[in-house]
Amino acid sequence: MPLATSKDYGPLVAPTDDSVTQALRSIEIANGVVTRPASTWTPTVHSFLLHLRSQGLTCVPQPLGIEGDVERLVLIEGDAGGDGWKHQHSDHGLRSAARLLRTVHDASTGWEPPVGAEFRAAHVASDSEPLVWCHGDFGPWNVVWKDDEAVGLIDWDFLHQAPRLDDVSYALQWFAPTRDDEMALTWHHFPSVPDRAARICSFLDAYGEGLPDFDVAETVATRMEATMALELSLANEGVEPQRTWVEEGSQEWAAGEVRWVRDNAHLLRSTP
Numbered sequence: 125m126p127l128a129t130s131k132d133y134g135p136l137v138a139p140t141d142d143s144v145t146q147a148l149r150s151i152e153i154a155n156g157v158v159t160r161p162a163s164t165w166t167p168t169v170h171s172f173l174l175h176l177r178s179q180g181l182t183c184v185p186q187p188l189g190i191e192g193d194v195e196r197l198v199l200i201e202g203d204a205g206g207d208g209w210k211h212q213h214s215d216h217g218l219r220s221a222a223r224l225l226r227t228v229h230d231a232s233t234g235w236e237p238p239v240g241a242e243f244r245a246a247h248v249a250s251d252s253e254p255l256v257w258c259h260g261d262f263g264p265w266n267v268v269w270k271d272d273e274a275v276g277l278i279d280w281d282f283l284h285q286a287p288r289l290d291d292v293s294y295a296l297q298w299f300a301p302t303r304d305d306e307m308a309l310t311w312h313h314f315p316s317v318p319d320r321a322a323r324i325c326s327f328l329d330a331y332g333e334g335l336p337d338f339d340v341a342e343t344v345a346t347r348m349e350a351t352m353a354l355e356l357s358l359a360n361e362g363v364e365p366q367r368t369w370v371e372e373g374s375q376e377w378a379a380g381e382v383r384w385v386r387d388n389a390h391l392l393r394s395t396p
Contacts, residue, residue, distance in 0.1 A: 153199055156198060156199045157188065157196055157197070157198065157199060158185065158196065158197045158198070158199050159194050159195070159196050160194065160195055160197075161193060161194060161195075162190050162192075162193055162194050162195040163244070163281070164242045165241075165242045165243055165244045165281065165283075166190055166195050167190065167238070167241075167242075168237060168238065168241040168242055168243060168283070169187075169280045169281065169283055170187040170190070170195070171235075171237065171238050171241070172232075172235055172237075172257060172280065172283055173185060173186070173187050173197075173280065174187060175231075175232075175234070175235040176228065176231050176232065176235075179231040179234075180231075181227065181228070181231050183200075183224060183227065183228070183268075183274075183275060183276045183277055184200075184228070184276065184277055184278075184280070185197035185198055185199075185200055185276075185278055186198040200268045200275070200276035200278065201268075201270075202268040202269050202270045202275055202276060203268065203269045203270070204265065204266070204267065204268045204269070204276075204278060205265050206265065207269075208264045208265055208266075208267055208268070208269050209264045209265065209312060209313060210313060211264070211267075211269035211271075211272045211273075211274075212264045212267075212269075212272075212274075212299055213272075213312075213313075213314055213315070213318075214272050215323075215326055216272050216273070217269070217272035217273070217274065218299055218323055218326055218327055218330070219326055219327070219329075219330035220272070220273045220274040220330075221262075221264070221267055221274040221295070221299060221327070222295075222299075222326075222327045222328070222329075222330035222331040223274070223330050223331070224267065224274040224275075224277060225259070225262055225277075225291060225292070225295060225331060226330075226331045226332055228259065228277060229256040229257075229258075229288055229291070230256075232256050232257035233256055233257075235257055243283060243284050244281050244282055244283070244284075244358075245260050245282040245283070245284040245354060246284060246354075247284050247285040247286060248284065248285070248286035248287065248290050248350075250286075250287045252336070253287035253288070253289065253336060254287070254288075255285050255286060255287060256285070256286070256287070256288055257283060257284070257285055258283070258284055258285070258286045258288075258290050258291040259277060259280060259282065259283065259291055260280075260281075260282025260283060260284055260290075260291070260294070261279060261281070261282045261294070262277070262291050262294055262295045262298075263294075263295070263297075263298040263299075264298060264299065266278055266279045282354075288334060288335060289335055289336065289338060289343065290347065292327075292328070292331060292335060293338075293343045293344050293346075293347040294347050294351070295327070296324055296327065296340065296344050297344050297347070297348060297385075299323065299327055300318070300320045300323050300324050300327070300392065301318075301320070302320065302340075302341070302344050302385050302392060303381060303384070304384055304388075305317045320391050320392055321391065321392055321393055321394045322394070324340060324392060324394075325394055339389075340389070340392045340393065341385050341386055341388075341389030341392050341393075342386070342389075344385055344392075345382050345385045345386050348378065348381065348382045348385065349382060351378070352375060352378045352379070352382075355369065355370065355374065355375070355378075356370060356375060359371075
């Protein structure tokens with residue numbers, strides 16, 4: 125069967141990589157402590173992380189404090205960033221990530237933001253679905269892994285309130301992945317083209333009950349468009365690395381990925 129490629133959908137590679145992102149937004153790790161840039165929303169994130177840890181969750185970082193323009197957190201040991209992608213190839217890794225997301229969502233519901241709380245990402249309202257506190261960037265790179273098991277979730281800068289499906293649909297883009305065959309093989313490093321529909325079913329099954337019925341392709345595509353809008357807004361404010369990503373063509377690249385999802389919806393649906 126021919127590859128489902130990105131021809132006419134945009135570049136086959138993202139406009140930047142981990143090394144560029146690291147240079148634009150420096151993160152240092154020493155003696156079990158992570159030091160990373162802090163922003164106006166960081167105190168809100170720390171309050172949320174402390175809430176989760178008070179619920180017994182050890183899968184999120186322990187905040188140590190904010191000093192000037194940097195925050196300090198306890199390191200969660202394991203593979204993350206570029207080293208994390210390979211762990212979600214297996215069904216075990218995939219399902220463990222879904223269970224981790226569910227655990228965090230369930231524990232988030234009792235948190236009340238502090239007075240004057242600021243958020244980097246906008247909340248998503250719903251008239252029909254209950255709201256939880258969402259991570260906003262749930263991809264393999266922000267999961268901490270040990271032996272194909274998701275053991276931690278880091279980088280909470282896009283914390284916001286939304287229905288569970290907001291995080292789940294974002295996750296499906298990267299864990300299925302809802303991307304063309306060449307990207308699955310070269311970017312995600314799958315040994316062979318994955319059965320996207322089967323992986324989507326496995327992720328949703330592991331996440332469990334509480335999600336509405338939804339059209340996978342359209343829901344994922346719409347969530348991707350929301351990500352594009354946020355990226356463009358941050359870029360226009362001069363925020364890095366989004367400013368550089370947009371300058372390098374990320375919006376055109378992402379628009380191509382959205383078209384691919386809608387045009388290949390049949391690859392994302394289970395057949396009886």
